[in-house]
Amino acid sequence: MKNSQLYKGSLNTIIMKLLEENGRMYGYEITQKVKVITKGELNITEGALYPALHKLEADGLLDVEVERVDNRLRKYYKLTESGEKETVNRLNELEEFIKNMQSLVNPSPNPDLQF
Amino acid sequence: MKLDATQKEYIRDYIDAFDVKYYELREEFLDHMILRVEEKMQYTDVPFIRAVMDAKEEFGPNGFTKIMKEREKHLTQQYRKKYHAILRGYFKFPQILGSLLFATAVFVVSGIFEKPIRIMLSIVFVTMFLAGIQIVQSFGYRKVNRYPLLEMHIFYNTFGLAAIIPNLCMGMTLFKDTIDFGSPLLMVVFSIISTVSFMSFLSYRKLRKEVITDVKRLYFS
Numbered sequence: 001m002k003n004s005q006l007y008k009g010s011l012n013t014i015i016m017k018l019l020e021e022n023g024r025m026y027g028y029e030i031t032q033k034v035k036v037i038t039k040g041e042l043n044i045t046e047g048a049l050y051p052a053l054h055k056l057e058a059d060g061l062l063d064v065e066v067e068r069v070d071n072r073l074r075k076y077y078k079l080t081e082s083g084e085k086e087t088v089n090r091l092n093e094l095e096e097f098i099k100n101m102q103s104l105v106n107p108s109p110n111p112d113l114q115f
Numbered sequence: 116m117k118l119d120a121t122q123k124e125y126i127r128d129y130i131d132a133f134d135v136k137y138y139e140l141r142e143e144f145l146d147h148m149i150l151r152v153e154e155k156m157q158y159t160d161v162p163f164i165r166a167v168m169d170a171k172e173e174f175g176p177n178g179f180t181k182i183m184k185e186r187e188k189h190l191t192q193q194y195r196k197k198y199h200a201i202l203r204g205y206f207k208f209p210q211i212l213g214s215l216l217f218a219t220a221v222f223v224v225s226g227i228f229e230k231p232i233r234i235m236l237s238i239v240f241v242t243m244f245l246a247g248i249q250i251v252q253s254f255g256y257r258k259v260n261r262y263p264l265l266e267m268h269i270f271y272n273t274f275g276l277a278a279i280i281p282n283l284c285m286g287m288t289l290f291k292d293t294i295d296f297g298s299p300l301l302m303v304v305f306s307i308i309s310t311v312s313f314m315s316f317l318s319y320r321k322l323r324k325e326v327i328t329d330v331k332r333l334y335f336s
Binding site: 026027028045046047050051054055057058059060064065066069070072073074075 | 117123139142143145146147149150151173174175178181182185186189190192193333334
């Protein structure tokens with residue numbers, strides 16, 4: 001990943017968006033999915049992913065399911081009802097943020113502000 | 116490529132060496148590490164031991180411990196929030212009517228006795244007894260395969276004693292000779308304290324039920 005700091009504040013929203021699209025996912029699956037979607041540009045480290053998942057779970061935005069796979073437990077995360085609503089809010093916020101950033105980075109000439 | 120049983124056992128022992136003491140976190144790390152190592156060995160020539168170490172590095176320095184501490188913190192916050200929400204519920208309409216009825220009953224019944232200390236003490240000790248039974252009943256859900264469950268550990272650390280200590284303190288206060296049980300104001304205060312204490316116990320009981328149901332669904336079904 002080129003600059004992890006730029007993505008840090010959006011990690012929870014990224015996770016929630018993926019769960020909204022895929023229903024339920026386990027930790028490793030999330031890291032792989034992000035890698036594939038961003039063509040390897042964004043690499044979510046486990047040290048950042050699990051605290052984020054556990055925090056979202058504690059906030060009641062995620063629910064967990066456990067399944068036995070190959071004689072070991074696999075923990076799946078999925079959005080709760082309030083998590084689904086929160087995802088919509090956060091995605092709107094993120095879109096607004098991206099729009100503002102684009103305006104700042106690439107300002108279009110505004111005749112009203114010209115001196 | 117799939118790892119064999121010996122290699123999986125090696126990863127299990129490797130995680131144990133970092134003192135990951137809770138069952139659910141240990142299992143989550145194990146699943147992740149196995150998948151990561153399998154992927155690494157599938158697409159590169161990295162030997163098994165190196166692949167395990169690389170997979171661990173992805174968790175960062177002190178990664179397991181850091182995640183464990185954060186999980187403890189989040190769960191404690193989650194349970195406190197739920198407990199206070201349940202307790203507050205007893206002082207909101209319509210449940211407050213039941214709480215007021217309980218406080219009035221304690222006050223009225225205390226007045227019947229020549230020594231009201233008896234009714235107060237009965238409430239204190241019945242509450243403590245019930246809280247004790249609840250704790251004993253949950254013992255079976257505290258561990259899986261010798262490893263403690265984080266949910267149960269945090270629940271008892273946060274609320275186990277909270278259900279008993281206030282009652283114990285009140286019980287000891289009631290034994291003081293200097294207390295004038297003839298004073299109506301004092302009786303009102305004791306009735307309120309008894310009610311809050313009993314409602315705290317009911318909140319603890321409700322939260323415990325929620326936690327056990329969750330733990331049973333995830334790890335004992």
